[in-house]
Amino acid sequence: MPAAVRAPHFVRSFERGLAVIRSFDAEHPARTLSEVARACELTRAAARRLLLTLADLGYVQSDGRLFRLTPRVLELGYSYLAGxxxxxxxxxxxxxxxxxxxxxxxxxxxxxxxxxxxxxxxxxxxxxxxxxxxxxxxxxxxxxxxxxxxxxxxxxxxxxxxxxxxxxxxxxxxxxxxxxxxxxxxxxxxxxxxxxxxxxxxxxxxxxxxxxxxxxxxxxxxxxxxxxxxxxxxxxxxxxxxxxxxxxxxxxxxxxx
Structure with a gap:
């Protein structure tokens, strides 16, 4: 959905955060900062802020170079199943x-x-x-x-x-x-x-x-x-x-x- 037709309530940063989570999959269980930025069409600075925020919340972990999702991400899907x-x-x-x-x-x-x-x-x-x-x-x-x-x-x-x-x-x-x-x-x-x-x-x-x-x-x-x-x-x-x-x-x- 193009940005020009987004509703006034739309929170673009939230959309980008979800895009970062979705960028990890079976083929890409671990990504570098640059790879996440490229996959989500973000600047490195924006990707870094989102990854660090997700890390602070416990959804992402990093060894200093590679980022990976943590099992806590399963809570997001469980909310649907539980409801x-x-x-x-x-x-x-x-x-x-x-x-x-x-x-x-x-x-x-x-x-x-x-x-x-x-x-x-x-x-x-x-x-x-x-x-x-x-x-x-x-x-x-x-x-x-x-x-x-x-x-x-x-x-x-x-x-x-x-x-x-x-x-x-x-x-x-x-x-x-x-x-x-x-x-x-x-x-x-x-x-x-x-x-x-x-x-x-x-x-x-x-x-x-x-x-x-x-x-x-x-x-x-x-x-x-x-x-x-x-x-x-x-x-x-x-x-x-x-x-x-x-x-x-x-x-x-x-x-x-």
């Missing part, structure tokens, strides 16, 4: 799904053009692919991402850049209720996903199951994994409706104010 009942509600169903399919399962939400994994349960086997909480992927390249894109309001979806092929696929997903991605995100990986709906029928998340192509053909994913996924999502939807209904009639709800 949402969805991950806690979904986790037992994902455990059953992993046990039944023998494959990994994730709960994902849409964030801009990315899909973010908020619950991840790996398959119980050696050399199983592992995706961690907070992992981001381009939404259009993943099964869960396509499920979420397919259920966006028409106006919002039309405003996003897309190819005719993808639009046709999203229309199919919306009609059939699931997405299958066949080695598009990563060679050797097939994944299938279905939407999670709240009590009003709005799609709030997606659940995906990932399988190695050597173990499951695309047809086997549809035949063997998809029915178990859809059954799990039905149970999640039921639990979510009950939870939402209980919240609506609780003493602290707006209905009782």
């Amino acid at each position: 949402s009942t969805l991950p806690q509600l979904v986790a037992p169903h994902l455990e059953q799904l992993v046990a039944g399919t023998g494959e990994s399962a994730s709960l994902c939400v849409l964030d801009g053009d990315d899909v973010v994994h908020v619950v991840c349960l790996p398959a119980r086997r050696i050399l199983a692919a592992t995706i961690t909480v907070g992992t981001r992927h381009p939404a259009r390249a993943t099964a869960a991402g396509r499920v979420l894109l397919a259920h966006l309001p028409t106006g919002e979806l039309d405003a996003r850049p897309s190819t005719d092929v993808l639009r046709k696929e999203l229309h199919r997903i919306r009609h059939e209720g699931y997405a299958l991605v066949d080695e598009e995100l990563e060679e050797g990986l097939r994944s299938v996903a279905a939407p999670v709906r709240d009590r009003d029928g709005a799609v709030v998340a997606g659940v995906s199951v990932g399988a190695h192509a050597g173990r499951h053909s695309a047809e086997a994913v549809r035949r063997d994994l998809l029915p178990q996924l859809l059954a799990a999502v039905t149970l999640i939807d039921d639990d979510l409706r009950i939870t939402d209904r209980a919240r609506a009639v609780s003493p602290g709800s707006a209905r009782h104010r």
Whole structure:
């Protein structure tokens, strides 16, 4: 979002501080001051002030040359997880799904053009692919991402850049209720996903199951994994409706104010 159209309340320094935190990732777990400045398009002086502030707050540590995030950064993500009942509600169903399919399962939400994994349960086997909480992927390249894109309001979806092929696929997903991605995100990986709906029928998340192509053909994913996924999502939807209904009639709800 260009600076010229920022709202009057916007705090640019806060945005820059978050950019510094996000500049560290799996490929860059440690960075020099110059690398942080370059990655965030900041001057060295500005980057230094932000890094030292984050260090004072306990989110960054340094050996004098390289800066690294500290485990305290996990508190920022935990605040989201702790404030949402969805991950806690979904986790037992994902455990059953992993046990039944023998494959990994994730709960994902849409964030801009990315899909973010908020619950991840790996398959119980050696050399199983592992995706961690907070992992981001381009939404259009993943099964869960396509499920979420397919259920966006028409106006919002039309405003996003897309190819005719993808639009046709999203229309199919919306009609059939699931997405299958066949080695598009990563060679050797097939994944299938279905939407999670709240009590009003709005799609709030997606659940995906990932399988190695050597173990499951695309047809086997549809035949063997998809029915178990859809059954799990039905149970999640039921639990979510009950939870939402209980919240609506609780003493602290707006209905009782």
